[in-house]
Amino acid sequence: KAGVTQTPRYLIKTRGQQVTLSCSPISGHRSVSWYQQTPGQGLQFLFEYFSETQRNKGNFPGRFSGRQFSNSRSEMNVSTLELGDSALYLCASSLGQGALYEQYFGPGTRLTVT
Amino acid sequence: GQQVMQIPQYQHVQEGEDFTTYCNSSTTLSNIQWYKQRPGGHPVFLIQLVKSGEVKKQKRLTFQFGEAKKNSSLHITATQTTDVGTYFCARPSYSGAGSYQLTFGKGTKLSVIP
16 A cells, blocks of 8 residues: 655745745645644644544634645645744544554655745 | 543653653554654654553564553664654544554654763
8 A cells, every 4th residue: 555645855945935835734634734844943833634624623824724635635735834834744534533543654855935 | 432542742862761652542443553764754654552561563663552451662772863753643433334544653753962
């Protein structure tokens, strides 16, 4: 079974720009969660989508948004990028709601904002 | 009240020595998950503990869930260089409307000196 894939793997953007990251979950997994990982804050929950609906949202500003498609693929968007948005963005898929099931993480997208 | 504290933050051990990381919560946990992230990699699910006092073993790894379900530990016997990485515990945090999100501890970074 193929694992979780994320594209692109690396991205360099300038302050003020916007970015869209993509995540394809494991086949059959309906839940996709997004996390931001930084050395200072660790792994922080962004949001979770299940069956195309946002089920949970973490404590991030409205510049961070996402969506899920009918095939369970998910995208997250960050608008008006700030230097502090530089991080590793990880998506994880699971069979059910992420907090109660084991999560399978993708390799991540390393975003650098200059 | 829905955080988890992990100690220690860093641990350096000689190859062959044992290693233990602890995860503590001020509130009762319904379950706890453990993940490992190798340097440059992504978190990989290790185990989920659900029952009070539960002990589970995976080869040289022993996971425990406290009797009061407020703490958990991961113990590695006779560490090897392949054990290098950051070990995270994660707990479900209630986010309203019957939904839970996964909250990660800051992790314990393990270095093994050959």
